[in-house]
Amino acid sequence: MSVARELVSWLRFAWxxxxxxxxxxxLLLVLGIAAIPGSLLPQRPTNPIGVSDYLAANPxxxxxxxxxxxxxxxxxxxxxxxxxxxxxxxxxxxxxxxxTYLKALRDLPSAPPGSLDRLPGHTAGxxxxxxxxxxxxxxxxxxxxxxxxxxxxxxxSAERGYLRETGNLVFHICLVLTLIGLAWGSLFSFKGTAIIxxxxxxxxxxxxxxxxxAGAAFAPSQLSPFTLKLDDFEVxxxxxxxxxxxxxxxxxxVTVTDADGATTRQVLExxxxxxxxxxxxxxxxxxxxxxxxxxxxxxxxxxxxxVVFLPQDANFxxxxxxxxxDARPERLAFEGIFLPTASSSGSGGMxxxxxxxxxxxxxxxxxxxxxxxxxxxxxxxYALDKTGLxxxxxxxxxxxxxxxxxxxxxxxPDGRGSLSFDGWKRWTKLQISTSPGGWLVLVSVMLAVxxxxxxxxxxxxxxxxxxxPETTTTRxxxxxxxxxxxxxxxxxEVAALVAACGLEATLAATDDEEEQ
Amino acid sequence: MTAYYSSxxxxxxxxxxxxxxxxxxxxxxxxxxxxTSRTRRTKEPATVAVVAGGTRSDWESSDSEAAPARTRxxxxxxxxxxxxxxxxxxxxxxxxVLRGVAAGRAPWGNMYEFVTTSLAIAVLTYLVLAWKFxxxxxxxxxxxxxxxxxxxxxxxxxxDVAELMPALHSVWFVIxxxxxxxxxxxxxxxxxxxxLYLIRSRDxxxxxxxxxxxxxxxxxxxxxxxxxxxxxxxxxWTFTVAAGAIWAQYAWGRFxxxxxxxxxxxxxxxxxxxxxxxxxxVGWKGRRAAIVxxxxxxxxxxNFVGINLLVSGLHSYSGIQx
Ligand code: HEM
Numbered sequence: 124m125s126v127a128r129e130l131v132s133w134l135r136f137a138w139x140x141x142x143x144x145x146x147x148x149x150l151l152l153v154l155g156i157a158a159i160p161g162s163l164l165p166q167r168p169t170n171p172i173g174v175s176d177y178l179a180a181n182p183x184x185x186x187x188x189x190x191x192x193x194x195x196x197x198x199x200x201x202x203x204x205x206x207x208x209x210x211x212x213x214x215x216x217x218x219x220x221x222x223t224y225l226k227a228l229r230d231l232p233s234a235p236p237g238s239l240d241r242l243p244g245h246t247a248g249x250x251x252x253x254x255x256x257x258x259x260x261x262x263x264x265x266x267x268x269x270x271x272x273x274x275x276x277x278x279x280s281a282e283r284g285y286l287r288e289t290g291n292l293v294f295h296i297c298l299v300l301t302l303i304g305l306a307w308g309s310l311f312s313f314k315g316t317a318i319i320x321x322x323x324x325x326x327x328x329x330x331x332x333x334x335x336x337a338g339a340a341f342a343p344s345q346l347s348p349f350t351l352k353l354d355d356f357e358v359x360x361x362x363x364x365x366x367x368x369x370x371x372x373x374x375x376x377v378t379v380t381d382a383d384g385a386t387t388r389q390v391l392e393x394x395x396x397x398x399x400x401x402x403x404x405x406x407x408x409x410x411x412x413x414x415x416x417x418x419x420x421x422x423x424x425x426x427x428x429x430v431v432f433l434p435q436d437a438n439f440x441x442x443x444x445x446x447x448x449d450a451r452p453e454r455l456a457f458e459g460i461f462l463p464t465a466s467s468s469g470s471g472g473m474x475x476x477x478x479x480x481x482x483x484x485x486x487x488x489x490x491x492x493x494x495x496x497x498x499x500x501x502x503x504x505y506a507l508d509k510t511g512l513x514x515x516x517x518x519x520x521x522x523x524x525x526x527x528x529x530x531x532x533x534x535x536p537d538g539r540g541s542l543s544f545d546g547w548k549r550w551t552k553l554q555i556s557t558s559p560g561g562w563l564v565l566v567s568v569m570l571a572v573x574x575x576x577x578x579x580x581x582x583x584x585x586x587x588x589x590x591x592p593e594t595t596t597t598r599x600x601x602x603x604x605x606x607x608x609x610x611x612x613x614x615x616e617v618a619a620l621v622a623a624c625g626l627e628a629t630l631a632a633t634d635d636e637e638e639q
Numbered sequence: 640m641t642a643y644y645s646s647x648x649x650x651x652x653x654x655x656x657x658x659x660x661x662x663x664x665x666x667x668x669x670x671x672x673x674x675t676s677r678t679r680r681t682k683e684p685a686t687v688a689v690v691a692g693g694t695r696s697d698w699e700s701s702d703s704e705a706a707p708a709r710t711r712x713x714x715x716x717x718x719x720x721x722x723x724x725x726x727x728x729x730x731x732x733x734x735x736v737l738r739g740v741a742a743g744r745a746p747w748g749n750m751y752e753f754v755t756t757s758l759a760i761a762v763l764t765y766l767v768l769a770w771k772f773x774x775x776x777x778x779x780x781x782x783x784x785x786x787x788x789x790x791x792x793x794x795x796x797x798x799d800v801a802e803l804m805p806a807l808h809s810v811w812f813v814i815x816x817x818x819x820x821x822x823x824x825x826x827x828x829x830x831x832x833x834x835l836y837l838i839r840s841r842d843x844x845x846x847x848x849x850x851x852x853x854x855x856x857x858x859x860x861x862x863x864x865x866x867x868x869x870x871x872x873x874x875x876w877t878f879t880v881a882a883g884a885i886w887a888q889y890a891w892g893r894f895x896x897x898x899x900x901x902x903x904x905x906x907x908x909x910x911x912x913x914x915x916x917x918x919x920x921v922g923w924k925g926r927r928a929a930i931v932x933x934x935x936x937x938x939x940x941x942n943f944v945g946i947n948l949l950v951s952g953l954h955s956y957s958g959i960q961x
Contacts, residue, residue, distance in 0.1 A: 144916075148913060148916055148917060151909055151912060151913055151916075152909065152910075152913050154909060155905075155906045155909035155910060155913070158902050158905060158906050158909075159902075159903075159906055161897060161902050162897075162899040162900075162902035162903045162906070162946065163899070166897065168897075196897075197897045305895075314892070314893070393890060394809040394812075394886075394889045394890050395889070396889060396892060403892055405890075405891065405892035407891070407892075554891075554892045556892050556893070558888070558893075558894070561888070561894065564894070565881075565885070568877075568881045568884075569881065571877070572874055572877050572878050572881065575873070575874045575877065576874040579870045579871075579873070579874060579915070
């Protein structure tokens, strides 16, 4: 059927176009251009707040950018389309080139072209000795210089620099392998974060993660069992005048129990991740968890322990919510601010002036309300759902605010109970992830660099000698050809070859020495 | 105190580079040639230099052949420019070393330290080129770059000596920075050569202005010099990006996260890959290749200055308080 034939010819045309070098080059440049908005515009996966700010600031055209995927460039369909096409194109050019290369490796260099006098560095002259002797000398000279030599009755042709193509193919193949490694990684990996307070432990199950993301081919049942207890977390901040308060050192001492039940004590640092089985554990962040005790109106302890507060600024002014839903007769809740180094600001409020806990204070607002029926619905631990609660106020109607120092207790008015600020602990935010395929990416990138360095430094060269017998001497013609630009010294090398042939007199040196 | 002498060395070098640049500018301006020598030049393109390739004559300016004899004044100006650059390079390198001593670590912890180190590599490379290969003709654009770069460093980028932030405590970081500074230097020299190539080839098309431009090697030679620097820089840049990715894997648990810095590095990489590729295979020698090289250099600088200062990401280690 002609339709089928037409389809085949169309497909063949499409393949030829796609696998052409020019197409690959264009796709490569398009990929580069497409990546630029991804570096200039805020991106949802890395900077969701930036995106909403941007949308708010540019209400006219930002929604259009959003619709076109500009706030998640690297997850967008069009970006994927470009790199898939590039990938296919790359494979399309590597296959035929590899075949050509393997054939060229087995073949001898090609015979000299019809006339040598048009080639760069062409020199003609006469030499003593028979043609065979001259060619022998030329061959010996070339072999000593590690050329691959082809000997004919009246000529020698030689080639050097095959490694260039080897390096080049290694580079291109490794590029494909890198992409495969990346794809593998994104399909089978997972990444999650969890916050752990000093003295507490994390066990590797889905419910213990605060955030969790995984590739399409990853099943939660593949999480390998281990537990990790944060024994102690040390921090050091710059106390000198320059960059005061900047982080200088973080060290987490942890106890890891792996799948076999073996327990080890290990140290986790910012650039020193742990590996537990196939999991990597990274230290991403830290903060403070005030330790409090809430007593209710009947004098019972309604809540006791550390509460994770989230840092809001570089000096770790931290916010969090203390909830005591079991307090009776009324349940209690506190919106808190933790200041590691509290100091009063000029305008009367309190601020933190240093990230380390030198003068910790806890400031709270108090909320109370009738007990709530247990619904089992998950609640955000960092925010207070105020339905059914009323804020306690001072006499004048202003919200009640209490400031506590470590070791103090605040008595709530009207016998509602008390809040004790017993101390504080640090927490760390850990990232647990796997990177399957990472070794493939690493090895292939390194090989690619190597291959590229080889292919950029080795410059193949061909040299030719042709002889014509004369009565007592031999007339010879010598020339060279560089297959790539950027290599110098062709005339020198031709001259050396001519000398090796036993040149007696130079005939006509050409003036046409332009590089081809 | 060491920190003070370090800054002194840097500031001195910036000023001296400016003086050296003025010398080279005067050198360019002082060249006058007669009509006859100009026509002779255009008839005799410097093929000797082209074919001789890697030998000294390749790199040297072609004036020994066809161009008119140097005037004394011009030569003196050029020599003074070079001499001042040598002194400036000395105080510059001293500044970098003392900065390392003052900080008690390799001086690559922030943008200021990175620029000054990279420019020190660039100036040393230039001095070797000028001394070994007679490439003093790079003087004007190189001192221009150094004046701007060191000037920006001591005014805009400057931060006081401080310890490294924890994310930078890594061997891979050190490797990453050395590779980046070196390839940065080579990208810059290659880019300068590409710009000179455009100017020179235009000059050749117009039949030679007879000014200082005729002192430069032929456009073809400049093109090849540009290519060599970029071909050296590119694998190193690839390695830089890879080492950065390994470092990121240690520090943040992912080797690639489309952070603005990472993205722009990739874009720069792609532009230079396009350059080499187009040259090697499609045969885009000359003008178009030079333009791609210049775009690549612009992207390199944008990645460095623009991304560090304008866009916030994990790589915000410039240490400059905004
Ligand atoms: C259709 C696909 C492709 C073909 C046919 C192809 C072909 C080639 C060839 C023939 C060379 C070297 C030319 C020479 O021997 O001097 C080369 C070099 C190079 N290619 Fe590709 N390529 C393709 C795709 C790509 C892609 C997608 C990249 C991505 C970055 C890439 C990066 C490079 C680089 C960096 C070089 C420089 C190394 C050198 O100059 O030898 N290529 N390519």
